[in-house]
Amino acid sequence: MAKEKSLYLKRNDGRKFDEVRPITAKVGIVPSADGSASFETGGTKAIAVVRGPRTLHPQHKQDPRTGILRVSYGMMPFSVTDRIRPGPNRRSEEISKVSEWALNSVVDLSEFPNTVVDVFIQIPQADAGTRVAGINAAAIALAHAGIPMKEMVSAIGVGKIDKTLVVDLDKYEDSDFHDGEGSTDIPVVITSRTKKIALLQLDGKISVPELKEAIELAKKTCEEILKVQMKALKEANRSEGKKK
Amino acid sequence: MSETLIPNLQKEKIIEYLSEGKRLDGRRVEDYRDIEVEMGISKNAESSVRVKIGKTEVLAGVKLGIAVPYPDSPDEGTLMTSAELHPLSSQEFEIGKPGIDSIEIARVIDRGIRESGLIDVKKLCIKEGEKVWQVFLDIFTINDDGNLLDVAGLAGLIAIGNAKIPIYNEKEGKIDYETPAKDHLPINEDVASFNMTFHKIGNSIVADVSKEEEAISDYRLSIAMGDNKGEPRITAMQKGKSGAISAEDMENILKLAEDKWKELFPKIKKYAFGK
Amino acid sequence: MLKDYRFSRKETMSKDTRQMVIPGEVIIKGNEYLPGEGAYRDGEEVVAGRYGIANIVEKHVRVIPVSGAYYPRRGNTIIGTIADITFNGWLIDFGGAQNAFLPVAEVPRYINRNELREFLDFGEAVVVKVWDVKSRGIDASMKMRGFGKIEGGMIINVNPYKVPRIIGKEGSMVKMIKDATGCDITVGQNGKVWISGKSIDKEVATKEIVEFIVDNSTIAGLTEEVEKFIKKKGLSFNKVEIIEENTDEDKE
Incomplete structure (x- = not known):
C-alpha cells in the first residue's frame, strides 16, 4: 500500500493493514426501548438506543x-483513562451532529409528521473509532426500531500512519504515533446499497491519490461491517417478549 | 405523555392482589428479582460493573484523579458521585440537564459511601495540602424497569469495592496507566452498606418494586444497612414521595429491612469485596 | 426461515418463503412485482425500505415489521387510558407516539358536554377503534359493538408485534386460553391485553399463558407447547381444533 518507504511497516497490534479488529454486534440490548444495539470493535464498545417516533415537544x-x-x-465518564465530565461537551455535540447527518441520509420519517425519533449513542469503553462504532450501532438500532430506511449505513475509520494506509485505527495509531507524516484519521460512512459517502471527516495530512485510495479502502471494509450488521439483525432473537 | 399512566383498574388490581400477599409477576411482597453482576465494562476505568436486578440495568465506573485537597481537610482524598438517569434508559427521562431524580440518586449514594466512612480518605493523601486522590463514582442507567435506586446503589458499592489505585508517577506529576495497578482503594469493609427501598402500595409494604408498582406507590423509604458485628446497622435513609409513614408501617418496614438484609447482605459483600 | 429466495420467485406463496430483510436489501428482481408497504422499486429490483419479514403475495411485495414502536393504523383496535378531558372529547394514552382523541360524538350515546367526566373519567380504561390517522393526530371511536369503557380485570403489556400469535389463526389461540381459564381476553393491537375473570388467580394464570406465548412465539409447534403449559398449571380445556397459527401477516 505504501508508495515510498513508510516508517510504519508493521501494525502495533500485529494486524494486517486492511484488517479490522474483531467485531461483535448485538440487537435488543435495552428491553424498554423501541430499538437498540451494541457494536464492538476491539477495545471500543458502543451502544445505541432508539426511542420513537414520539410527539416532539415543544410544539x-x-x-x-x-x-x-x-x-x-x-x-461515559469512565470510558477513557482521563475521566470525562458527564453531559454534553463541544466534541460530543459535533459528533452528534455529523452522526445525525450521516444517519439522516438514509432515514425517511415522512410517515410520521410532528414526531421525533431519538437516537442515543453511548460509549462505555473507548479505544479510538468511537464515532464510527456508534454510527454502526445506531444504524442497527434504527432498523431494529422499524424506522423506514432506504438502505443501511456502515462506518469505518481509515487512516494513514506515516505513509501507510490502514483501516480501523486503534488508540496507538490514532493518538500516539507521531513519526514521519504522523497519523491521519478519516472516519467514513458508506451507504449500503448506493455506496455513497454519508460522512467524511479528516484530520492530518494526505495527498489526493492517497485520499482516493483511502476511500476505496473504506468502501471495501464497510462491506465487511455491513455483513456483521446484517447478521445481527437477521439473527435477532425475535422473541423479545414483554415490553417494559 | 411522558409519565407512566396506570389505569385505575390496574391500580385496584395490584392493591387487591397485594392484600393477599401476592404480586402480578408471581413474587411475594418481600422478594427481590434476580441479581446479575458483570465486572469489567471499561478497561479504562479503575473498576466498572454492570448490575441488573430483573430487567433494571445500571452501569457504574470508578475513575481516580489527582486534586488539591479541601482546605479544611488537607490530608484527605475526595469523593464525587454523579448519576445520569439517561433518556436512553426510559421514555420518562428527559433530555438535558440532570433532573431532580438524577440528583437525588447521586446524593443518596454519595451519602451512603461518604458518611459511613467506607473509603479511608486519609490513605488517599499523596502530599498533605497539595495533592490527594479524587475518587469519581459515575453511575449510568441503561434500562429502567423499576427500583433504579437500589440497583444504582448496589452498582456504586460494587464499583467502589473493586476499584484499584493507578500508579502515580511523582516525577512526571501524572498517572501512569501503562503499569498495571495493584493496590485496592483503601476500604473499610466493616461499614459497607446495602441500600434497600420499600414502597407503600395500598396497605402493603413492597420490596424491589416493578415499574408499574413504583408508579402507584404512596411513598418509599430507602434504608442503607451495614454490618455491626453480625447485627444490622443503618447508615443512611431517605423517604421519598408525598405519602407519610405511620408508626405501624415504620415497624413493619424496619422488620422487613432486617430480614432482607440478613438474606442479601452476605451475597452483596461477596460481589463488592470478593468474600 | 431465513432462506434466500431472491432467485426462486415461483414458490413465493408458501409459508416457508418468509425471509428476514434489512433496509436496502433486494427482495426480488423483476418489473412485474409491485412494491407495497416497506418496499420500494429501484430499477429492476424491489428493495426493502425497512427491517422485517419480506412477504410476497401474487405480485405484491411488502415488508412486515417485526419490532419497533407501535404506530396506529386505521381500523386497529387499541386499549388505552383516559389521560385528559377536553371540551369536546377525551384524550387516550395508548402507549404510542401521541394520544388518541375520542370525540364526544364518537361514543354510543348522547353525552352533554358538561357531563364528559361522568361518562369517562381520568384514569379509566377503554377499548376503542382507530378511526383516522392524520398528521395532526389520531381519532378514535367507540360507537361500534365490542368497544367501550372497560371495568375490572387487568391490563398487561406485550410486544405489539406478537399480537397475531396471541390471537392465533381465526382466534384459535385466544379461544383455547379462554376455555382453560374462563377469563375474557381482549387484545389491543397496541400490545395491551385486557384480561377479566372471576378471580385474580385465574386472571394471573391467563396473564402467564399470554406471556408464555409471547416469549416462545418463534418456536416450532407453539400450540402444543401452550397446551402443555396450560396443563402444567392444572387447568383443562376442551380440545378444539387449533389451526396452526399463521404469523404476522394476518395482523390486519
Whole structure:
C-alpha cells in the first residue's frame, strides 16, 4: 500500500493493514426501548438506543411534513483513562451532529409528521473509532426500531500512519504515533446499497491519490461491517417478549 | 405523555392482589428479582460493573484523579458521585440537564459511601495540602424497569469495592496507566452498606418494586444497612414521595429491612469485596 | 426461515418463503412485482425500505415489521387510558407516539358536554377503534359493538408485534386460553391485553399463558407447547381444533 518507504511497516497490534479488529454486534440490548444495539470493535464498545417516533415537544419545533431525527452521542465518564465530565461537551455535540447527518441520509420519517425519533449513542469503553462504532450501532438500532430506511449505513475509520494506509485505527495509531507524516484519521460512512459517502471527516495530512485510495479502502471494509450488521439483525432473537 | 399512566383498574388490581400477599409477576411482597453482576465494562476505568436486578440495568465506573485537597481537610482524598438517569434508559427521562431524580440518586449514594466512612480518605493523601486522590463514582442507567435506586446503589458499592489505585508517577506529576495497578482503594469493609427501598402500595409494604408498582406507590423509604458485628446497622435513609409513614408501617418496614438484609447482605459483600 | 429466495420467485406463496430483510436489501428482481408497504422499486429490483419479514403475495411485495414502536393504523383496535378531558372529547394514552382523541360524538350515546367526566373519567380504561390517522393526530371511536369503557380485570403489556400469535389463526389461540381459564381476553393491537375473570388467580394464570406465548412465539409447534403449559398449571380445556397459527401477516 505504501508508495515510498513508510516508517510504519508493521501494525502495533500485529494486524494486517486492511484488517479490522474483531467485531461483535448485538440487537435488543435495552428491553424498554423501541430499538437498540451494541457494536464492538476491539477495545471500543458502543451502544445505541432508539426511542420513537414520539410527539416532539415543544410544539413549535414540530414539522407537519415529517418526523425529525435527533442524535445524541456521548462517552461515559469512565470510558477513557482521563475521566470525562458527564453531559454534553463541544466534541460530543459535533459528533452528534455529523452522526445525525450521516444517519439522516438514509432515514425517511415522512410517515410520521410532528414526531421525533431519538437516537442515543453511548460509549462505555473507548479505544479510538468511537464515532464510527456508534454510527454502526445506531444504524442497527434504527432498523431494529422499524424506522423506514432506504438502505443501511456502515462506518469505518481509515487512516494513514506515516505513509501507510490502514483501516480501523486503534488508540496507538490514532493518538500516539507521531513519526514521519504522523497519523491521519478519516472516519467514513458508506451507504449500503448506493455506496455513497454519508460522512467524511479528516484530520492530518494526505495527498489526493492517497485520499482516493483511502476511500476505496473504506468502501471495501464497510462491506465487511455491513455483513456483521446484517447478521445481527437477521439473527435477532425475535422473541423479545414483554415490553417494559 | 411522558409519565407512566396506570389505569385505575390496574391500580385496584395490584392493591387487591397485594392484600393477599401476592404480586402480578408471581413474587411475594418481600422478594427481590434476580441479581446479575458483570465486572469489567471499561478497561479504562479503575473498576466498572454492570448490575441488573430483573430487567433494571445500571452501569457504574470508578475513575481516580489527582486534586488539591479541601482546605479544611488537607490530608484527605475526595469523593464525587454523579448519576445520569439517561433518556436512553426510559421514555420518562428527559433530555438535558440532570433532573431532580438524577440528583437525588447521586446524593443518596454519595451519602451512603461518604458518611459511613467506607473509603479511608486519609490513605488517599499523596502530599498533605497539595495533592490527594479524587475518587469519581459515575453511575449510568441503561434500562429502567423499576427500583433504579437500589440497583444504582448496589452498582456504586460494587464499583467502589473493586476499584484499584493507578500508579502515580511523582516525577512526571501524572498517572501512569501503562503499569498495571495493584493496590485496592483503601476500604473499610466493616461499614459497607446495602441500600434497600420499600414502597407503600395500598396497605402493603413492597420490596424491589416493578415499574408499574413504583408508579402507584404512596411513598418509599430507602434504608442503607451495614454490618455491626453480625447485627444490622443503618447508615443512611431517605423517604421519598408525598405519602407519610405511620408508626405501624415504620415497624413493619424496619422488620422487613432486617430480614432482607440478613438474606442479601452476605451475597452483596461477596460481589463488592470478593468474600 | 431465513432462506434466500431472491432467485426462486415461483414458490413465493408458501409459508416457508418468509425471509428476514434489512433496509436496502433486494427482495426480488423483476418489473412485474409491485412494491407495497416497506418496499420500494429501484430499477429492476424491489428493495426493502425497512427491517422485517419480506412477504410476497401474487405480485405484491411488502415488508412486515417485526419490532419497533407501535404506530396506529386505521381500523386497529387499541386499549388505552383516559389521560385528559377536553371540551369536546377525551384524550387516550395508548402507549404510542401521541394520544388518541375520542370525540364526544364518537361514543354510543348522547353525552352533554358538561357531563364528559361522568361518562369517562381520568384514569379509566377503554377499548376503542382507530378511526383516522392524520398528521395532526389520531381519532378514535367507540360507537361500534365490542368497544367501550372497560371495568375490572387487568391490563398487561406485550410486544405489539406478537399480537397475531396471541390471537392465533381465526382466534384459535385466544379461544383455547379462554376455555382453560374462563377469563375474557381482549387484545389491543397496541400490545395491551385486557384480561377479566372471576378471580385474580385465574386472571394471573391467563396473564402467564399470554406471556408464555409471547416469549416462545418463534418456536416450532407453539400450540402444543401452550397446551402443555396450560396443563402444567392444572387447568383443562376442551380440545378444539387449533389451526396452526399463521404469523404476522394476518395482523390486519
